[in-house]
Structure formats: structure tokens, C-alpha cells
Amino acid sequence: MFLLKPIRIQSLPSQTHRCIRQLESLLDPQNTTFSIGQSGRHWIRLYFYPFVYNSYNMSLANFAVSTQDHVLLSNFSVKSSAVVKEYSLNVTSNVLVITFTPSNNSFAFLNAIEVVSVPSGLITDDANTVSPPGNFKGLLPTALETVWRVNMGGQTVTPDNDTLWRTWIPDKSFLVQPNAATNVSNVAAVKYVSGGATQDTAPRTVYGTATRMNSVFDPGTIFNVSWEFNVDPGFQYLVRFHFCDIVSTSLNELYFNVFIDPWIVVKDLDLSTYLVNQLAVAYYMDYVLVTTASNKLRVSVGPSTVNGNFPDAILNGLEIMKMNSSEGSLSAADSVIISSDSSSKKNLGVIVGVSIGAFIAVVLAGILFMLCRKRRRLIRQKQSKTWIPLSINGTISQSMGSKYSNGTTLSAISNIGYRVPFLALQEATNNFDESWVIGIGGFGKVYKGVLSDGTKVAVKRGNPRIPTGTSRNEMILVYEYMENGTLKSHLYGSGLPSMSWKERLEICIGAARGLHYLHTGYAKAVIHRDVKSANILLDENLMAKVADFGLSKTGPEIDQTHVSTAVKGSFGYLDPEYFRRQQLTEKSDVYSFGVVLFEVLCARPVIDPTLPREMVNLAEWAMKWQKRGQLDQIIDTTLVGKIRPDSLRKFGETAEKCLADFGVDRPSMGDVLWNLEYALQLQEAVIDGDPEENSTNLIGELSPQVNNFGESNTNISTTQFEVSSVEDLSGVSMSRVFSQLVKSEGR
Template sequence: MVDWRNFGFFICALSILPLVCFCATTFVPLDNYLIDCGASANTSVGNRNFTSDSSSKGLLSTPQDVLATNPSNSNPSSSDDSPLYQTARIFTGPSKYTFPIKQKGRHWIRLYFFPFTYQKYNLSSSNFSVSIQNHVLFGSFNMQKNPVKKEYSFNVTSDTLVINFSPSDNSTAFVNAMEVVSTPDDLIGDDASTLNPPGSYSGLVTQALETVWRVNMGGPTLTPANDTLQRTWIPDQRFLLQPNNALSFSNVDAVKYQDGGPTMNIAPATVYGTLTQMNSSGDPRSNFNVTWQFDVDPGFQYLVRLHFCDIVSKGLNELYFNVYVDSSVAIQNLDLSMESNNVLGVPYYKDLVTALAVSNTLRVSVGPFSVNGGYPNAILNGLEIMKMNNSMGSLSSATGSVAITSGSSSKKVGMIAGVVVGVFSAVILAAVFVVLCKKRRRLARQRQSKTWVPLSINDGTTSHTMGSKYSNGTTLSIASNFEYRVPFLAVQEATNNFDENWVIGIGGFGKVYKGELSDGTKVAVKRGNPRSQQGLAEFRTEIEMLSQFRHRHLVSLIGYCDEKNEMILIYEYMEKGTLKSHLYGSGLPSLSWKERLEICIGSARGLHYLHTGYAKAVIHRDVKSANILLDENLMAKVADFGLSKTGPEIDQTHVSTAVKGSFGYLDPEYFRRQQLTEKSDVYSFGVVLFEVLCARPVIDPTLPREMVNLAEWAMKWQKKGQLEQIIDPTLAGKIRPDSLRKFGETAEKCLADFGVDRPSMGDVLWNLEYALQLQEAVVQGDPEENSTNMIGELSPQVNNFNHDASVSAVQFEGSSVDDLSGVSMSRVFSQLVKSEGR
């Protein structure tokens, strides 16, 4: 017979065991400074004890002791940390706290602020900055009449951590309380994924981070008492753009932490056990996204941590969904069962690094993935958004520079230090001047002898004049397979020492600077970011590819620099920027339909040349509107060849390679089969055509579900024969119906599911020129005066030219084989011969 009393005890013990195990592994920080600033005695907040900085001898250095007491009538009683806001330490001059560090590594720094009036000090008008070693936490902080807790994390590599408070002119600084606490080593890893373009990011360990938002989706506010690392999590309702689309769900008991996976230190069970999901209202046809919007500071990258835990599914592999950050696909077809060893309720998180923010908002969306045909749903359990320090080490969005100083208790000491620094600076400047003079003399000798060192990829045995001159008058030479190096010092001069005010773009490879040579020639200088997911391979590919090309619709490479571990590419400057910027998002004047057609035609010419201009085709692999640049006359040139790849051999139909490209433009057949052909570029170009027509992003998760993907949405209207319903409103009534019909048919053919059904770039070019003719005048001799099926009804010469593999290029009268852009394709198409049987 079963002893039910013992059995009950056994069950109880089993239920407690996991809690005991997790309690045994609870993180205990070696450094745990909790300071109540300005207090005369220690203060207890929950189960935490804050020590008065008056009794913490040796921590504080300040020119004047000003301890302020908060009047009771301004007590923030609604705050759980309210005891900490009763007092404040006021700083009338530069001051600092110095904390001995027992264990190096990442630490929390939490600062508490609540302004009140104390005697002659009105803390609401305080204006000051706070900095630590090598990092500015904030550069100008104007107080508001509410409690503020600012949280940072920083990798401490020295034996002390110094926090500096620097009042602005004629102002004061203050702080109510602070924390300096060790964090677990695995809380923030070194690696993450990037969003635009998709890839990997390394180097988080060196980043200072500011917690901007920490949100518990579908759950309540979590106070530090409910979190193993004393974090605060806030509800998500106020961030939802369309609350009616969202539904909260809770099942904390379903959360199962597993060995090797996220622990309670990553996020507590109350976060993983609650979520916000689609409010489908029982409709299996529901097709929309749930979107949250958060305020951020532009000009910074952000680490976005997404928390997931499937506590809603009844069985494995039921839940498939997509995750978007702004207009980028962050995670596609996420199946949490696959991420948790086929166990439901196991926490999972994903770290993503955004591109440099250009907007003051950041949106996160989840929506269903419809491929499996199951019941539509998408979830998010928790979210953290952390600002990453900029290239100057600052987390401050304030303009102007902020000195990182240790403070001083004496004006005399400051004066002496200033004199010493001044003398030292003068010595350093003199030394630098001598070094620069020597470098200038050495460069002058190089200029006289024109001893430019060629890229070693082809042994530098030959050169051919490119016709482009560098600032010193030296003609840079270019061969079919190599280019010339440019000295790093010369690149610095051209970009005003990489002045941040000269940045004209930021991509996956790095920043692009506007530059000017001494003869007034404008150039674009792309400087590789050593932490970028695009590295040496892309750098080398760009040089190898562009050194072979000479075409008016391909951006010209002027030179490169690989000194001092730098990867720098120098291009001709394109005055009007990217095609994308002229379509949406930048406020530039709208392009006319003729201008758009001519830009598409120029881009098609450049891609057609890539595919046919040499014995082996060159496949771009990243065709998109951001990689089509415009000169001062709006002439289009294809750019960014870092992902380019040579096409298949004569006896092959494709190249097998890992998938690379940009979401929204990526050829689905290439994605599925990892088999690359020229038709992958054709698909991407088809997306660009619809982007040009509709003037909207190719992926926009803020739109209704059926409109998120531009290619899918536009194809639906094209197949209905109602493409005019979705065109850019500025073009309404300005496009001739026949021209629009021809353009839509061309784009539709490009987006065929299988590459064999897509036209060549030569066919696309022919049809775009025909669409332009239809726009400008009625075509004579066309019996039906429409453009139906023109792609499939080319002249016999054009239809059959693909089958002649004996000739790879044709000379045209008055035109060189390497630049066909000046020849009307509609006039010479019957003469084209292309080797397509490769």
C-alpha cells in the first residue's frame, strides 16, 4: 500500500528541488557598492542595504561637502526606491567617486536622480556631465521633476573605477544614490548578429552600454526585488502601436530553465512566463504584425536583446513566426522548438546590433510565418534595448565634447596641472611636427618617382593608365586585375582626418566619407570598420572586381589603402547619393517618371555589362536601391561589389555558394538551393523596379501583413492588372498606361519563381528602353499600341543570341566593347551575342 503522506512529501521535495538548485547558483557579485549619497546613515531598500557616502571614507573627492535633505512635500512616494531620494550629494565643482575593483569585468553602474530645492540650490536647474574611464555616460543632463534611474554597464579593466561629476558653467551637479555592482561574465557576450546588412558582430565586450528600455511583454512591472540582478522591467502596453492587435498571456509555471541555456540571470521566470501575442480572435486567416515603438537617440547603434519562451503551444513545431526591427528582418521563420532541443517552455534569447540610428524611434514587430499553413501566431516575452557607445567612447547625445576628467579639490592644483599639460602638449606637438615633416619629404620623393606600390594579388607586373589623377598629380594606373595603393596620410588629408562631419553614409563595411583631393576632385572614401562582418574578403573582392571594369554605369574605383591595418576604398564621388534616398525617407524632391526610367535603364546597362562583358559573368549579389548611385545629372551607376562573385564555368549552369544578400531583394531560388546564377541579380533588380514605382521600403513591418513585403504585394496588384493602384502618389496621372504596363510586365518577369523563367539583363534593358519610348511618344507601327508579351516576342536575332557560345562580345561601330552605355540598346540589340551556355 502506498504511504500517501510520504508520497506527498516526496512530490513536495521534487517541486522545491529546482528552486534549491537555482538558489545554489544565485550570482553573488564580488563588487557590490550601494551608496546612498548625502545620507548621514545607512538606508535599507527591500533586502538591500545602501551605505552612506559620508561613512565611506576615501571614495569621494569633492571641493566642498554639500549634503542636501529632500523636503517631505516633494517625496516621490510612488517610487519603490523612494528612501534613496530623501538625500542628495551636491557638487559645486568637478568631483569624483573612486571604487576599488576586486574582480575585473563588466559592472553595472546605476545612478539615481531626483531634483528638489535645498537652501540656495535648486537641483531642477542643475546641468552637468558624468564620465568614467574612456567613456562619457551623459554630457548634458537637465533635470525633471520626477525620479530618474539611469543604468549603464561597462567592462572594467583596471583596479579602480572612477565616476566623475562635472558641473556646467555656473551650475551644480548632484546624485541621490549610486550602485557599482559586478555582473555575471556571460550576461553580455562578445558576439551578436547585425541587421542591415545581416551578418555577425564581434566586440561587444569593449562597449559601454546604456539601458534605454527593459520591457516585460504581457506582464507586470518587475522591481529589483523580483530580479536576481536587481533589474527593473516595465510593462509593454504603452509601447504598442495597435493595442487591439495584441493579447497578453501568462503561464509562469511552464518555464523550464535548462543547462547550457539562458538562466534566471538573463531574465527571470516572470519575464519568460508572460508574453504578448497576436490577438487573432479565433480567425485562422489572421495576417498582421504586433508592433512596439520606442524612443531612442539617433546617431548611435543599439544592442537589441529579444527574449522568447513558447508557453502557448500545445505541441512541438506549432509556432512559426518572423521578427522585424525597423525595416529589417531580424529573424525569419523562428521555430522555438528547434532552439530548445524540442522542449516547450525553454527560454531563448537573441542579440542583435542595429545600424546607426537615423530616426528617434525604433520599432520591433512580430508576425506569423505562413509557410507551414498552421494557425497564425507570433509572440514576444521580453525586450531590452541598450545604447552602444559611439566611436568617441561616448553615450551622450549632447552636442559638443565633454572632458573626461578626474576632478580636483584645488584650483591651484588645476592650474599647475594645466601648465604641465600645456608644456607636455607643446612637446608632443613639436615631435609630431617633426615626424610629419619627415613623412612629407618621403612622400615628396615618392611623388617624384611615382613609385606607387601595386596590389599584390596579380604580382603587379603590368599597368594601364586609368586616366584618373591623384591629388599630387600622379596618374593612378589600373589594369584589368589590379589597382594602386594610396598612402594613408594622403587619405587623411583628403578627408580632413576622417572628420565625422564629412560622413555621407554608413554601411555594413564601414563609414563613407566625402573627400576632396588637392586639385579639387571630389571622392568618396569608404573606411572599413574592423568590427564589421564584412572584412578582408569583401575588401579584396571589391578591388579585384572594380579594377577590371570600365563602364559609365559602374562606379569607378580610384584607389585603395591597406596601411596601418586599414581597409580603405576610394571611389569617384556621386553627387546625388543613392537611388533609395530619392525614393523615400530623406525628404528629397520626387523624381519624375522619365527620370526613374532613365535611372533604371542606366542601372540595367551596368548589370548587363557585368553579366556579359567578360568571358565569365560577374554576379553582383547585392543589387538594391541603396547600391545604385546617382551623379550630378542623375545618371545611375551600380556600386558596392564586395559580395560579387564570378559566374559558372562553360560546362556549368550555376555556382554553389553560401547565401549572401539583403532581405527583401534576395532571390528565393538562390536562398532555397544555394545555387547562384545571373538570374539572381535579375530577381533583385525586379524588386528595385517595384521600389522605384511605389517609392516605399521593400520590407516595412509597420504596414498590414499583406503589405509588408513589397515584391509580394506589388505582384498581387500586377496580376490583377491594377498596378496603378499602388504607384507613388506623386506619379498619379503622369504615367502613360502603355509605359506602366510594359514596366509592370518587366518587373513581373524578373520576379518569376524560377531563374530559368526570368529574362536576361539584356532583355530587361530592352524592355525598359521600350517603356521609355512608350512614355515619350506613341510607338509607330504597333498594331495594338500596347506592350503585351514583348519580353517573349523579341526579334529572332535577340531570341537566339543566347545559343551562340562561340562569341562572348561584339564590337559596335564607334563604341568600345567595354563600354556599351552610349549605344541605344533598342538600336543594336539584334547584333548582341552573349555566351549564355556557361
């Protein structure tokens, strides 16, 4: 696809590795190879969102997707809303090759891809059969596509609440007679016992809710509660029922029957005695359905007349998985419709594919914009799932720990957009109440908002009178709400309390880390082009996050030294070499960041026409004092006497080198980051006997950890990658350096 602003951060699923890959638009057949650390079943999740980019209209793309052994999609296109396809394959080799092949002189595209290892016990080799009843063996080598994954009687279960990062959607829209059913919930009662389901089978939020027969719907009559699902004809299906008796008050109180289409698959089911004599025990049942000629599949539960019990029936969750054809295909375009009285004699593969119309841009018109993810509380950051950029050429493997595992092989992706409905934004901002405005910029007004789940957001609404090039008159961006606003507001002009030197250093380090990641974390550098104190945001803990990627641009190719482009940026921060030559490199960001460093030190605007002529431009003025060795004469008065001389000297040297006239003489952001870390160490403690303590030229002497940030490092420990500390750049969590928001409303 295309590089789209920030990187998405989330938590890693149980016993999994995630392969995250950012793709260019594919004009020719393209193989994408992932290294597999351990053979076995793996999920493949493909994310598609069509939009227009330059001459490419993604909704016109038509292509096939396949692996070494299976066809996943053929003659595939995405016309409007975003689609997520999820497959489950048994990978027996040490590599997984996924091929994208354009059809009929078209092209292929992909927004993101995940490869996730599946716990070995999640799909067993055998299941029950329907019509005739019996046993099916051969699921292990079968490929599956998850067609539906449904939470009965409950709300959407997001990946954050599922150990294997699955999404479970509500069942309400599938009910044949909604009035015949009612919802119940008792999540706290759910028990997992040996021999039954586990949290990997389905989370408590699925087993703890249920759709129940509504006894007042038609009193005195016997009826079923039924759900109907769209499916592709010509395939067999694996249907998994999830049960948990959360409604009974005593044993043997609830008996009911379970149906798939016209066939009864379980008769007189008593959930309380199925495994052990307990209530609220979670378990599941698997059934393989014969090849269907219909595009509808109906599932029902209804009361049993055994023992004369009160008529009742429940269902907690349901998964419907398409099984590959005898030719190894899961594509509907390749299906062969067989009459319902015949069945395949061969072992069939299994794959899993959920079509969730989600993950789309928060802009209500036009090109995909990346929404940023809500920052997790520090106590939960060890459990954050990380989407990592990876070059399309070659494979990167790293050791990564997960929420519950000790670490598996990771081969890495990236960006998915999200959509928040316009009505939700109206509600969040009190219908864009003018009293809720927290800022006004060239784009438009920014409103404080609170989403329905309590998440605070900043809603940036485009001014309809300003041309945006979009096809509609509304364009809105949603950001994580940063409690402490911009770095600029804490330095001057707002009357906020002054920050300590340590706080300022830590903020600079955080911002440098974000820019360093932009420059080195992807196959091609991403140049921010608008680095300034107003675009460095601070959360409630004064953690800095780089924001506003509206001017960002991908950097030069490997065989190029620069990108020729029109000059963009902000006065006072603009790289003079870029201005003169209109040649953009990462060193333009370095120059701008050098201006920010002096701004942090001196706490004054970068351009102030009210001052004497020699003081108007902060960069020029500060550089004169720095070259005289008298930088301490112009620092923020609140810092006088509070900065250790060695720390100030190192900080001043770093800023000076950033502002070198020629980009080739400036340090990389990795160098800058290292030196700021060193300045912080000098501020916090005097290092006796350190030969480097009085050095005036440490820039360029990088630690290996920083120098290898953008490279593969298979020796990174699980602890380093999980616990992203200030000192541990190799395990940096991008939620800690970019202002981001991810909301479940987009799913």
C-alpha cells in the first residue's frame, strides 16, 4: 500500500507472532514471504480499504491472493467499505509465501497483513458431522476461512478483550425473529474447566452473555430461536457452537435442542451435566456441514420436552468457517455447487476469514487518513500489541514476547485506518459546541470530545470554506486527546507553570525517538517536514508524542540523496538548505529539531519581531551565544542555576550540530537521541572519572542499540521488546512517541 502517517500500536495476542508488512501498490505479481518459526496452524488476516491515490482507484483493483497450497481469493475487488479477510492455514514449511496476482490487466493492493500462530489445541482433527450424523476426521490439514464470528446476546468483543485478537460481532442483525429472543449476561459466573473450553477458545465476554428464548413472545407455543447467515454455496462449513449455562439456578434445569438448517445436531442438551455437574462451565461443539447449495445457513436452538421442564434455550457464541474445496481453494469464484444429498469423500482443508466492514479512515470524505490509537495506561503497556513496519523486500525476524507467551518469532506490518461515525462525533462534541473549541489552526477548529466509552478525543474539523481537494464538504480528523497540550504552550505565552530541566530533556528525548523511528523504522524514511514545538504533544505524564503528519513525505530511494519537492514547513524552523535547493532529506527534520532544542532551552518564540533585530530569529541568536561558549546567558530565567554545566554544554553542542548549514554536516536523529540521553545522565549525576564527561564531540559515537534500530536483530530479548523503557530504544512502543487513537467503532 502506501505509507500512511502514524504506526498502529496494540497488544500482542496469546502464543502468537504477528507478521506485519507495509506494501506498495502491486502492479505485477508480488510474492510476500514470512519466516515461520514453528510449523502449525496460522491465521492470515488481510486488510483492504479502497481509496483513490494519484492515478490509482483502489475500488477498480481486481486480483487473486494465494499461498503455496491454497487459493484464498480470486477475481477479488473491494468496491466501497473496508474488508478484513481472515484465513487459517496449516503451515508445514519454515516459510509462508503469499502471492498477489492482478487479473485482466488490473492491479492488486493491500493495506495491511497479519500472520498469527494459532494455539495447537484450538482446531482439533475431528468433529461431528451433520446428515448423516457421525464423525469427521481431517481438520488439521484443512484450510479455513472465518465467515462469521458472533457473540450472542452481547456487544462487539474487540481484539483488546480476546487473547487471540479476534473480533466477535453482535448477533442481533442475524436473528430471524428478534422478538423471539432476549439477552442475558453473567460474565462473572463463567468457569473454565479441564476438558472444556479455554480463554483461547472464546473469552469470558462471549461465554458470559447469551441469547435466550423469550418465554413471553408467544405464550403456550413451542418455537425456536433462529439466526440466518449468508455463506458461499459449494463449500463445506465447520460450525462451532459456544455454550455456557449462565441462566439456570440448579442442575438439570435447562434442556434444549440445537439445529443446523433442518437437521437436529444435539437433542435434549443439558449444559449442567455435559462435562461436570456444574453450572456456567464454558465448552464448545464442532460440526461439519455437508457441501451446501444454498447461500443461506440457519442455526437454531429450541426447547426440549424431556422431563417437562419450562421451555427454554440459549446460545452464547457461534463461529462459521468455510472449508477449502478438494482443489485447495477458498475462493467463492472457484466454488462448484453440489447437490445437498452428496458429500465430499476427501479430507478438506480449513481457513478462517472474517469480513468485518471496518478499519477505514476517520476522514468523512476522500483519501485514507490514519487514525491514531488511544494511549494505554502505563500499567497495561506490557500488554500492548505492536504493529511494526517492514520492508516489502526481504523478511525481518525478531523475538517478541506476548500477553501470555514467553516469546515467539515475529516477522513484521502496519497501518490500518479507522472510522468514527459522524453522529458519534456530533454527540462527542455536543454538536460541535463552540464553547468546546480548544484550538484553531489553518485546517480548522479543534474540539474537545468524549466518545461513548469515555475516551477523550480531539476532533479536528476542516473549515468547509478552505478547499481540501476532497469529494465532499466535510473532512474531520480524530486524535488522541493529550491532557497537557503542546510543548509550545508549556514554554511561553500560556502562563502555565515552568517545567524543570529534567522534564524538558525527557520531552526532547521522546520527540527525538519518534523522529528517529520515522527516519529509520521503514524501508524508506518518512520525513515529517513540520517539526516544531506546536507539533509535539504532551500526555498527562508529560510524555512527548510527535503529531500532525499532514506535510509528511517519504524520503529518497536508496540510490538517491534527496527528494525534489516544493518547500513546505513553518517559518523559523525551516531548513535553509531545503529552502535554497528545494531538495528534501531527513536532515531537514534534524535542522527543525535543533530549533526546537533552543526553543526548549530559551523558552521564547522562534520568530519574535518585537525584539531587537539581532534577536528576532531564535536560531541565529542562540547560535551566536553557543559559539561564544556563553549559552548560559540566554537560557530561560527559571532554569538559571538549575542546569549542570556539562549537561548544558552537551545540549548546546547537540543543537549547534543540528543547525549546521549543510545537511551532510548534521547528525542523524539517532545521534541526536543518544546525545540527549547523555545530557540527561549528566544532569542527574556526576560521573567521576568518566573520560567522556568533558568531551565536546560525542555526536557520531552511537551505541549499537541505537545504530541498529532500523535493522533486523534476532538477539533482542523478550523483556527488551515488551518493556519499552526510556533507555530501551530497541523495544520502543510507537504509542509512546506518536499521538494516536484506535477505536472499536471502526470495526
